[in-house]
Each structure stands twice: as C-alpha cells, then as structure tokens.
Amino acid sequence: MSHTIFIDGGVGTTGIEIGDRLAGRPELSLITLDEKDRKDAAARRDALNAADIVILCLPDDAAREAVALIDNDHTRVIDASTAHRVADGWTYGFPELEPGHREKLAASRFVANPGCWPTGFLALVRPLTLAGLVPADWPVTVSGASGYSGGGKAMIAEYEGADGAPTAFRAYGLGLGHKHVPEMTRYSGLVHPPLFAPAVANGYRGMVVEVPLQLRAMPGAPSLGDVHAALADAYAGSPLVSVASLAESAAMGQVQLEHVGATDRLALFVFGNADSGQARLVAALDNLGKGAAGAAVQNLNILAGLSEIAGLRL
Ligand SMILES: NC(=O)C1=CN([C@@H]2O[C@H](COP(=O)(O)OP(=O)(O)OC[C@H]3O[C@@H](n4cnc5c(N)ncnc54)[C@H](OP(=O)(O)O)[C@@H]3O)[C@@H](O)[C@H]2O)C=CC1
Numbered sequence: 001m002s003h004t005i006f007i008d009g010g011v012g013t014t015g016i017e018i019g020d021r022l023a024g025r026p027e028l029s030l031i032t033l034d035e036k037d038r039k040d041a042a043a044r045r046d047a048l049n050a051a052d053i054v055i056l057c058l059p060d061d062a063a064r065e066a067v068a069l070i071d072n073d074h075t076r077v078i079d080a081s082t083a084h085r086v087a088d089g090w091t092y093g094f095p096e097l098e099p100g101h102r103e104k105l106a107a108s109r110f111v112a113n114p115g116c117w118p119t120g121f122l123a124l125v126r127p128l129t130l131a132g133l134v135p136a137d138w139p140v141t142v143s144g145a146s147g148y149s150g151g152g153k154a155m156i157a158e159y160e161g162a163d164g165a166p167t168a169f170r171a172y173g174l175g176l177g178h179k180h181v182p183e184m185t186r187y188s189g190l191v192h193p194p195l196f197a198p199a200v201a202n203g204y205r206g207m208v209v210e211v212p213l214q215l216r217a218m219p220g221a222p223s224l225g226d227v228h229a230a231l232a233d234a235y236a237g238s239p240l241v242s243v244a245s246l247a248e249s250a251a252m253g254q255v256q257l258e259h260v261g262a263t264d265r266l267a268l269f270v271f272g273n274a275d276s277g278q279a280r281l282v283a284a285l286d287n288l289g290k291g292a293a294g295a296a297v298q299n300l301n302i303l304a305g306l307s308e309i310a311g312l313r314l
C-alpha cells in the first residue's frame, strides 16, 4: 500500500532533512509544490487535503494555519513546530516516552513532534520519575549546548552569513521562559518546571543535554547503578536509544557536540562520583536528527504501520 505524503515547509532546514530521509522509498509517494506555490494558501490546501500524512516544518503560526486548512476527516498530521505539543487532541511524538506510548501514537491522527531539547531531557528523566527514583516534586535542572542549525534558517544565516559575527558559545533562555519548558514539565511527570539553561555552540548540528542530580540528597539516595539500571531497562532493545555502561562512560570521560554525528541516534550516559553522591546524566543527539527530522520520520513510519526505522540514519 502506498502512502501519500506532503511536507509543508519542505525547503526549510528540517523539511529538507525529512525529504532526504523519505527519498527513494517506494511505499511513499511525495507531493511537492513549485517554488512559486509553496507559500500559496490554495496550493497548500490542495496538497494538505490530498495527503494521507502531512509533516509540518513551519513556524508555529504557519503550522496552526496549515491545520486549519485541512477540511477532511482523515489526513493525519505530524507537526514539527512548538504549536501543538501540549495541546488537547494531540499526541506527543516521542515513542520512547513510556510503555504503551508507541501504540497510542500509532492510533493517533494528530501528532506533535517533540522539541530537540525536550527529546534529550525526557529520555533521561522520564524513566527515573516512572521508577520513583526522581520524586515528582524534585527541583530538576537541565542545561546543555546545541548546534546553531537548531535556530533554523535565521540562525544559520546569523552564523554563516557575510555579516555574521559568530561567537564560540552563548548562553540564552536567561529569562527562564523558554518555549520548551511546558512540554518538558508535562511529559516528564514533574510537578514543577525544570530550570532550563540552554546554550548555542558554534557548530552546525548536534547537541549535548545534561541533567545534574545530587543523588545523596534525594529520597533513598539512589546510586549511580540504580539510575543506570532504570535507563538501561527503559531502552533495552531500542533501535535508536543507547545507554552506555557506567564503565564505558567513565572511560570516555567527555561527550562532544558531534557525538552521534548526522544520525538519528540518541546516546545516553550516566557519569558521576559515587563518593560525593553526585551524577551528571547526559544525552547526545543531532538536533536535526532525533531532535527533529529523524523523530518526524520515525513517527510517520509508526502512523503508517511501517518499520519504525525505515529511512532513518542509524
Ligand atoms: N532546526 C531544528 O533543529 C528544529 C526545528 N524544529 C521546528 O521545525 C519547524 C521548522 O524549523 P526549521 O526547519 O528549523 O525552520 P526554517 O526557518 O529553516 O524553515 C521554515 C520553512 O517554513 C517556510 N515557511 C514559513 N512560513 C510559511 C508559510 N506560511 N507557508 C509555507 N511555508 C512557510 C519558510 O520559508 P522561507 O524559506 O521562505 O523562509 C522555511 O522554508 C519550526 O517550528 C521549528 O521550531 C523542531 C525541532 C528542531
């Protein structure tokens, strides 16, 4: 059976990455619009309604408009923007979130693809709240650095353009109202918003997301082994998410922005010091891979009942 797909915003940073992953797959047929039509509401309406599955790679307002242009009762939507991530009627597109979530996604019509930062954060924290190792009211912090393609065409131009004044590293989100915090809070199972301290590094793609934990101060003072076991159990057999052993992590001693390269993998590490009872949990991913395009294609595969990793970069 062939599935008709339309990528709205197909020539943007995320849209191009998705197109690359869908190319040459005989089970999919792609609707594309000419350059002159790609922002034309009538042309987009036709394409949106002709598709079995649409992937929205648009700014938030344009994504809301695209959903409003769909006037049939069957086109299924995967929205890569922030517009619908905590909206009623939408399923959060992180299949690994918790047991049973993949099945919920497979039966959904409207899927909101996670943000890149929440992907790393939730992968580290959700198994720990589920296991009761991190209490729901624990004050959690998440920090990290992202490649500048995380900011789309505008930030790429800022770093690569002739007038660009690229800096090696900049902290942002300093007002603590980053748009990813609501989805981090809701899907982690935490009662309070995590304190989120992001930064951009002068590299095109890749990100390192870190959750530090003062294990000795937590109820039951969980060990590094307890934390590692909960993560390893949660992702056992996962084709995309890996959890390094404590020994591997300790031997590695560092995680680079480029750790997974241009792939759709998500690599998790537990670092720490058993004597001080402190841990640094780290997720490495590609913001354009599992952080955006890889997740969108994984969700498309799940919705269409295809192999979950078809077209993905392993
Ligand atoms: N970059 C990343 O790492 C991630 C991005 N996302 C999300 O994915 C979405 C796309 O981001 P990204 O690809 O980075 O952004 P880009 O700015 O690179 O691409 C957005 C595309 O949408 C097009 N567009 C804007 N308005 C309309 C419209 N009304 N109709 C049709 N097309 C329109 C733009 O056109 P034009 O080319 O003319 O500007 C552009 O091609 C955003 O919501 C972003 O938040 C999610 C996770 C990670």
Ligand SMILES: CC(=O)N[C@@H](CCC(=O)OP(=O)(O)O)C(=O)O
Residues within 6 Å of the ligand: 080, 081, 082, 114, 115, 116, 117, 146, 147, 148, 149, 150, 151, 155, 180, 198, 199, 200, 291
């Ligand atoms: C480096 C950088 O600026 N990154 C973006 C997030 C990229 C992403 O996940 O996008 P959406 O949530 O918009 O879909 C930011 O922090 O706003």
